[in-house]
Amino acid sequence: MIIDSSLEMCDATSAALGTIDGITKVGNAVDLHPLSSDNATVDLSAGEKLYLVIEVTTLFAGGTNAAYKIDLTTSTDAALTGGTTANIWTTGSLLMTSWTAGTRYIASLPEADYHRYLGIRGTAVTANVTSGNINAFITKNVTNWTSTDTRIG
Numbered sequence: 001m002i003i004d005s006s007l008e009m010c011d012a013t014s015a016a017l018g019t020i021d022g023i024t025k026v027g028n029a030v031d032l033h034p035l036s037s038d039n040a041t042v043d044l045s046a047g048e049k050l051y052l053v054i055e056v057t058t059l060f061a062g063g064t065n066a067a068y069k070i071d072l073t074t075s076t077d078a079a080l081t082g083g084t085t086a087n088i089w090t091t092g093s094l095l096m097t098s099w100t101a102g103t104r105y106i107a108s109l110p111e112a113d114y115h116r117y118l119g120i121r122g123t124a125v126t127a128n129v130t131s132g133n134i135n136a137f138i139t140k141n142v143t144n145w146t147s148t149d150t151r152i153g
Contacts, residue, residue: 003137006030009120010136012057015068017124023071025080027136029119050109051142052089054120055135060099063127067093070122070134072107074115088112093125099132106142 010027017024052072060068070091076083089107120136122129 002141003139007138010134012133012135015060015122015132015134016129017122018128019124021124023121023123026120026122029078029080029117032114032116032118048140051139052107052109053137053139053142054105056099056101056103056132057135058131058133059101060096060129060132062096062124062129066096066127066129067125068099068122068129069093069125070120073119073121074112075117076115078117080117080119080121084115086113109138
């Protein structure tokens with residue numbers, strides 16, 4: 001899988017959040033079109049599929065029955081909180097057992113009203129999440145194949 005560093009939002013970035021933090025930007029926002037301001041949206045894929053990949057690099061841990069949610073968010077604001085802000089995709093609320101090291105979430109990016117900034121926002125839903133790291137990036141070529149001791153080739 002080829003990763004363009006300009007489309008990487010998180011690189012082993014801590015996703016630990018408390019429930020009091022609310023919806024919080026995790027990692028960096030990608031500036032989709034820094035040199036123009038005449039078009040509020042952008043065609044990211046130019047007719048080809050693009051994928052969001054989120055990889056858990058460090059096990060998530062937290063309070064009893066802790067759940068966590070990740071949103072891919074687009075905004076006119078780099079902090080992903082002000083201006084015009086919309087979620088493009090979400091994992092939904094998932095218990096800690098879904099956030100184990102090595103877990104990979106892959107989503108095809110939909111056609112949407114993409115604004116200038118694109119980034120990841122996390123939410124500790126039911127209890128504090130005290131640890132956990134992720135990678136998050138956009139790519140054109142994605143693979144979900146992993147080797148095991150029973151696969152040959």
